[in-house]
Amino acid sequence: MFHIDQRSSTPIYQQLIQGVKEALLRGGLRFGDKMPSVRELAGQLAINPNTIQKAYQELERQGVIESLRGRGTFVCQHIEAHADLARQAEVNEALRKALIEAHYLGLGAEQIMAMVKEHLHDLSIGGE
Amino acid sequence: MFHIDQRSSTPIYQQLIQGVKEALLRGGLRFGDKMPSVRELAGQLAINPNTIQKAYQELERQGVIESLRGRGTFVCQHIEAHADLARQAEVNEALRKALIEAHYLGLGAEQIMAMVKEHLHDLSIGGE
DNA sequence: CGCAGTGTACTACCTGATATAGTACATATA
DNA sequence: TATATGTACTATATCAGGTAGTACACTGCG
Secondary structure (H helix, E strand, O other): OOOOOOOOOOOHHHHHHHHHHHHHHHOOOOOOOEOOOHHHHHHHHOOOHHHHHHHHHHHHHOOOEEEEOOOEEEEOOOOOOOOOHHHHHHHHHHHHHHHHHHHHOOOOHHHHHHHHHHHHHHOOOOOO | OOOOOOOOOOOHHHHHHHHHHHHHHHOOOOOOOEEOOHHHHHHHHOOOHHHHHHHHHHHHHOOOEEEEOOOEEEEOOOOOOOOOHHHHHHHHHHHHHHHHHHHHOOOOHHHHHHHHHHHHHHOOOOOO
């Protein structure tokens, strides 16, 4: 269901978080869908259940999914944008860093804007 | 000279790399400038010299600065864009992640584009 | 030449995050 | 009750980041 690179330096639980978010944007997951259980996904991906749980907990903290003991884990019906100031600053900083790196790769403003547009389209991110 | 947050989870040497690149874009550092010596900067920032050296080595690997044994470390005269494919992929992925996070903060495409433009202007990144 | 300042290299060690392993408990559903 | 689920907890191993200390090589200058 998700692609995990064991050799990657980025933690598995973060790869999983990223994968869920991308799947949601791309349509592979829809609002209300039931997620695989912690143990099931752990079996599929050959990963320790604790690692799955960690990813699920973080996704729940961010309001993307919802866990119900005894029932399962589900994608939230309405993903509300929670205006977390600290998180906003983080994202802003990450964006800034990416743009600086893009510049040091020799890309100009126009090329960078084109890349951004392409990503937004690819992720089906439209107007508000 | 640079602002380091000891409590940040991002490694000190990466903060330093980021700081040098930003200083260069903003004009705080100019091509040919002499960087503080490893020991001097370590003293100023109350950081181990090895950490400074690690940052300098990475900056040299990226072609931003140049170290001359016995003389010092200098900002390169001409920062050449080296088309490192692996690095390109990294930057592309970092940009993608940042955009996904921005979307989950509730930002629409227009707002994101506005943020990008603001950053590019703030960093004086123009056309090629 | 001798000396100070510089970059560089290396080993050893500590800490925290990551991931795994195992166990146990709570709750919902059939 | 039985099963599947989420949840919690301890213990362990590994690795990256950072620190500490030492040593060596080179440059520039008196």
